[in-house]
Amino acid sequence: MGSSEDTIKNAAMKEFASHGFEGARVDRIARKAKANKAMIYYHFKSKEKLYEAVLSEMYTRLHAHIAASGSNGNGPDDRLDAMVSAFIDFVYEVDQDFVRIMLRELSSGGKYFKKIMLPNVIIPLMGKVEGIFTEGVKKGIFRSVVPYYTFLQTIGSVVFSNLIRITLSDTDFGKAFFHDDFKRDFRENLLGVLRTGILAR
Numbered sequence: 070m071g072s073s074e075d076t077i078k079n080a081a082m083k084e085f086a087s088h089g090f091e092g093a094r095v096d097r098i099a100r101k102a103k104a105n106k107a108m109i110y111y112h113f114k115s116k117e118k119l120y121e122a123v124l125s126e127m128y129t130r131l132h133a134h135i136a137a138s139g140s141n142g143n144g145p146d147d148r149l150d151a152m153v154s155a156f157i158d159f160v161y162e163v164d165q166d167f168v169r170i171m172l173r174e175l176s177s178g179g180k181y182f183k184k185i186m187l188p189n190v191i192i193p194l195m196g197k198v199e200g201i202f203t204e205g206v207k208k209g210i211f212r213s214v215v216p217y218y219t220f221l222q223t224i225g226s227v228v229f230s231n232l233i234r235i236t237l238s239d240t241d242f243g244k245a246f247f248h249d250d251f252k253r254d255f256r257e258n259l260l261g262v263l264r265t266g267i268l269a270r
Contacts, residue, residue: 074112077102078126081119086166089173090120090181124174124185127167132190134159136197145205146268150260152198153223157259160231161252168231195220205267212269223263230255 080101084093095116099106113119138148138155160168174182198220205211234251237243 073102073104073108077104077109077112077119078123080104082123082164082166082170085120085123085173086169089177090116091177093120095119121181121185123167123170124181125189127163128186128190131159131163132193135194144210145201145208146210146264149198149201149205149263152194152201153227153260153263154256156224157227157252157256160227165235168228168235172232202267209269211267214267219263219267223259226259 077098081093081098083101084098088094093116095106095109098119099109102109109119113122135152135155138151171182174180195217199216202211202214202216202219206213234243234247238247
């Protein structure tokens, strides 16, 4: 992909993060990208296609990052730990403007979340998680829990904690609570809670 397209998408991400899809303006994206509107429409055809391109690129990276981690480790417990850990890394290291876009997207009904992320990320990853849990139960490693609920509860805690971190980053509480080692400590705590909840006794 050409650098001009990357520059446009980077500028678009900031615009969509600040104003949402409806409030975003192509002329502002053009100014931020130092490109003309004709160039944006040449590459992306419409504001909607540009928005979908921004989301698709991030969702593709998310899926590839987590799916690859699911093959790490020998046992299902190790593979599940690796997937959760990879998701934590992605959420805390991704451009936070993307997180803000997702907040706006979900709060407005999730039209593009359903169109792009559901079939390309959520459903495939749930299938992978189901396979890991099925194997774990058969081997007596996991107790019988609903893998889909466990998956949603786990990723939900990661996403929500990051949203709180972003929201409180400019407060004394946020600076003290979300310290330099926060991601490491959060990961260890979440994996510990997850293991306690799902491991067979």
